[in-house]
Amino acid sequence: MKRKLSIHDIAKELNVSSTTxxxxxxxxxxxxxxxxxxxxxxxxxxxxxxYQPNMMAKSLRTGKSKIIGLMVENMYDPFFSSIARIIEENxxxxxxxIFHSSTDNDTLKSKDLIKAFRERQVDGYIIxxxxxxxxxxxxxxxxxxPVIQFDRYLSKLKTDVIVIDNMDGAFIGVQHLVENGxxxxxxxxxxxxxxxxxxxxxxxxxxxxxxxxxxxVLNIPYGTESDVSTEMIKDFISNNPGLDALFFATNYxxxxxxxxxxxxxxxxxxxxxxxxxxxxxxFALFSPSITAIAQPIKEISDEVVRxxxxxxxxxxxxxxxxxxxxxxxxxxxxxxxQRNSLNH
Amino acid sequence: MKRKLSIHDIAKELNVSSTTxxxxxxxxxxxxxxxxxxxxxxxxxxxxxxYQPNMMAKSLRTGKSKIIGLMVENMYDPFFSSIARIIEENxxxxxxxIFHSSTDNDTLKSKDLIKAFRERQVDGYIIxxxxxxxxxxxxxxxxxxPVIQFDRYLSKLKTDVIVIDNMDGAFIGVQHLVENGxxxxxxxxxxxxxxxxxxxxxxxxxxxxxxxxxxxVLNIPYGTESDVSTEMIKDFISNNPGLDALFFATNYxxxxxxxxxxxxxxxxxxxxxxxxxxxxxxFALFSPSITAIAQPIKEISDEVVRxxxxxxxxxxxxxxxxxxxxxxxxxxxxxxxQRNSLNH
DNA sequence: GGATTTTGTGCACACGTTTGCGCAAATAAA
DNA sequence: TTTATTTGCGCAAACGTGTGCACAAAATCC
Numbered sequence: 001m002k003r004k005l006s007i008h009d010i011a012k013e014l015n016v017s018s019t020t021x022x023x024x025x026x027x028x029x030x031x032x033x034x035x036x037x038x039x040x041x042x043x044x045x046x047x048x049x050x051y052q053p054n055m056m057a058k059s060l061r062t063g064k065s066k067i068i069g070l071m072v073e074n075m076y077d078p079f080f081s082s083i084a085r086i087i088e089e090n091x092x093x094x095x096x097x098i099f100h101s102s103t104d105n106d107t108l109k110s111k112d113l114i115k116a117f118r119e120r121q122v123d124g125y126i127i128x129x130x131x132x133x134x135x136x137x138x139x140x141x142x143x144x145x146p147v148i149q150f151d152r153y154l155s156k157l158k159t160d161v162i163v164i165d166n167m168d169g170a171f172i173g174v175q176h177l178v179e180n181g182x183x184x185x186x187x188x189x190x191x192x193x194x195x196x197x198x199x200x201x202x203x204x205x206x207x208x209x210x211x212x213x214x215x216x217v218l219n220i221p222y223g224t225e226s227d228v229s230t231e232m233i234k235d236f237i238s239n240n241p242g243l244d245a246l247f248f249a250t251n252y253x254x255x256x257x258x259x260x261x262x263x264x265x266x267x268x269x270x271x272x273x274x275x276x277x278x279x280x281x282x283f284a285l286f287s288p289s290i291t292a293i294a295q296p297i298k299e300i301s302d303e304v305v306r307x308x309x310x311x312x313x314x315x316x317x318x319x320x321x322x323x324x325x326x327x328x329x330x331x332x333x334x335x336x337x338q339r340n341s342l343n344h
Numbered sequence: 345m346k347r348k349l350s351i352h353d354i355a356k357e358l359n360v361s362s363t364t365x366x367x368x369x370x371x372x373x374x375x376x377x378x379x380x381x382x383x384x385x386x387x388x389x390x391x392x393x394x395y396q397p398n399m400m401a402k403s404l405r406t407g408k409s410k411i412i413g414l415m416v417e418n419m420y421d422p423f424f425s426s427i428a429r430i431i432e433e434n435x436x437x438x439x440x441x442i443f444h445s446s447t448d449n450d451t452l453k454s455k456d457l458i459k460a461f462r463e464r465q466v467d468g469y470i471i472x473x474x475x476x477x478x479x480x481x482x483x484x485x486x487x488x489x490p491v492i493q494f495d496r497y498l499s500k501l502k503t504d505v506i507v508i509d510n511m512d513g514a515f516i517g518v519q520h521l522v523e524n525g526x527x528x529x530x531x532x533x534x535x536x537x538x539x540x541x542x543x544x545x546x547x548x549x550x551x552x553x554x555x556x557x558x559x560x561v562l563n564i565p566y567g568t569e570s571d572v573s574t575e576m577i578k579d580f581i582s583n584n585p586g587l588d589a590l591f592f593a594t595n596y597x598x599x600x601x602x603x604x605x606x607x608x609x610x611x612x613x614x615x616x617x618x619x620x621x622x623x624x625x626x627f628a629l630f631s632p633s634i635t636a637i638a639q640p641i642k643e644i645s646d647e648v649v650r651x652x653x654x655x656x657x658x659x660x661x662x663x664x665x666x667x668x669x670x671x672x673x674x675x676x677x678x679x680x681x682q683r684n685s686l687n688h
Numbered sequence: 689g690g691a692t693t694t695t696g697t698g699c700a701c702a703c704g705t706t707t708g709c710g711c712a713a714a715t716a717a718a
Numbered sequence: 719t720t721t722a723t724t725t726g727c728g729c730a731a732a733c734g735t736g737t738g739c740a741c742a743a744a745a746t747c748c
Contacts, residue, residue, distance in 0.1 A: 017728040055464045056404045057704030060733050081425045100444050120399045258629050285602050287631040361698040401734035404703050
């Protein structure tokens with residue numbers, strides 16, 4: 001493999017110093033008072049031979065890798081992958097590349113990932129944190145490295161946070177079911193203490209209280225296989241006769257739940273109303289189509305990037321006052337929750 | 345931000361040379377005949393202070409970045425994101441990190457991406473190539489950098505290729521429709537000259553010929569918005585009265601098509617049989633559930649990684665004989681294509 | 689006991705950049 | 719003309735590693 005040519009090769013060929021070449025390449029010709037003849041000569045030659053700088057050397061010298069670490073729960077999840085996609089595009093414009101990894105919500109894997117990112121001198125972190133990594137993130141903060149938490153957050157940590165209003169989302173979902181005449185509304189959620197899940201549960205409870213309804217909650221352990229979840233939901237429905245609506249706290253739970261309802265041959269929305277948290281391209285196509293709480297993907301992504309870029313520009317990240325952005329969700333009303341209109 | 349400590353700091357603190365420390369860190373203690381007392385002392389200290397090597401410096405020195413560039417059409421597509429996920433995991437074990445980007449099948453964007461990857465000294469490339477980037481990839485090959493093409497390929501290029509048997513996939517899809525009594529089977533595909541699309545079309549035609557049926561093909565321009573596609577498909581159905589089955593060449597086309605069929609209030613599979621190329625988590629949940637050709641995601645990912653690691657180990661990548669792996673697909677038979685069994 | 693080999697370690701350079709500082713020539717000021 | 723300033727550019731060190739080579743001390747050989 002032929003060696004790539006360096007700034008020195010250019011310099012030698014043109015009988016100038018590598019300093020001059022470097023200045024020209026970095027657009028500091030004016031600032032550093034390089035004559036425009038010289039500038040043109042260098043630019044022309046560089047263009048001709050197709051010189052490409054070596055980011056490794058650059059990063060070593062400057063201490064900036066121009067790499068951002070993105071840690072999500074699961075990059076296969078459409079929610080995370082669509083966010084990743086927008087983040088990637090937004091930051092690409094600014095010269096950043098992304099290291100993108102899945103944590104599976106696993107503490108050890110997350111710790112390991114942070115370590116790997118640190119070795120690579122990642123400039124900033126965008127994290128949907130797994131539980132138990134407070135110390136690792138705190139270490140980053142202490143070392144002055146920008147960190148943004150999104151989707152969920154560890155409340156001990158003083159970082160910028162971009163989330164949605166989960167409580168409100170759950171509330172309006174339940175409210176919508178109530179308005180459509182459902183009375184025995186269950187909440188199917190993950191057995192998780194993460195803030196976003198707790199907030200959704202809180203929103204559900206708040207709505208129940210407001211409308212004077214009784215609470216039915218099914219907690220499914222994190223990591224349960226889809227078909228096992230389906231069985232659990234089937235049992236839950238059987239054990240709670242009279243349930244007339246299910247509110248699923250996540251996309252994947254909704255999928256498992258719909259399977260359960262299909263297996264039980266129950267009619268949606270007639271016998272069972274359905275609303276899901278986190279919308280999905282396919283929900284509109286189901287028969288019946290599925291009502292869902294939609295998260296503002298684009299806004300979340302934009303805010304995350306804006307916030308990170310902010311931090312990256314800051315000199316002193318240890319002592320800045322963290323910012324919390326809470327975005328509004330939308331209720332996409334479809335057939336699965338409208339008993340009245342179909343029962344005319 | 346406090347400076348991270350370097351190999352020199354360790355050396356100074358322990359009154360040894362950085363050479364020795366480097367050898368120990370890289371597990372060359374035995375090979376380089378470092379006494380085990382010394383080794384223990386260094387390892388212990390490193391452990392205590394939590395030293396983390398600087399990959400930038402390492403890469404600069406060794407010429408290996410331990411980074412792999414992954415270019416897919418759209419990382420939001422479940423097919424690509426699930427593959428990315430597995431690739432990421434497989435390579436992580438081997439100490440690699442992934443730069444993951446979407447090309448949108450755009451030539452310029454792809455060229456740009458390759459350039460950015462080169463600057464970053466990426467060790468190897470995994471590409472689902474957009475059209476028109478033959479020269480850019482050829483340049484990589486000429487420079488001895490490993491490249492794997494997957495999902496599709498530019499046939500001019502002598503790289504390892506991992507694909508599925510698209511022709512066979514389309515063939516068995518059509519055959520299945522024929523076996524279920526459908527006679528006027530249309531193929532809804534993208535207006536694309538990419539090999540995988542051409543092969544699918546060829547498989548469709550081959551089946552038609554075998555069964556003596558007439559050809560109906562709808563070409564939808566690449567990049568058409570989903571709702572526009574839906575309209576085009578509606579028109580297509582209207583303009584071809586008597587059509588009794590649609591075979592969609594991609595996942596997204598199937599989604600648009602199902603919307604069209606729903607809008608036209610046609611009964612599936614009674615009035616219209618449906619088969620999609622590329623399966624989807626949700627297809628089993630649609631009512632009726634959707635029959636689809638499933639690609640072997642895990643196998644594809646594993647083969648891609650195996651193949652790349654192979655190339656990375658090779659000394660001379662310019663003159664190696666490229667390998668083409670063609671994997672088998674599966675037909676997942678569901679309700680949307682079984683007129684007979686439902687029409688009893 | 690001298691010659692040779694083995695053992696254990698360190699010096700110093702290279703990788704490809706960026707940048708503080710220096711310095712001669714040209715120009716402006718006095 | 720002398721002095722001060724500006725212009726235009728280069729020297730050399732630094733970023734944190736890895737590694738060829740050298741070399742003294744210890745061990746072995748004969």
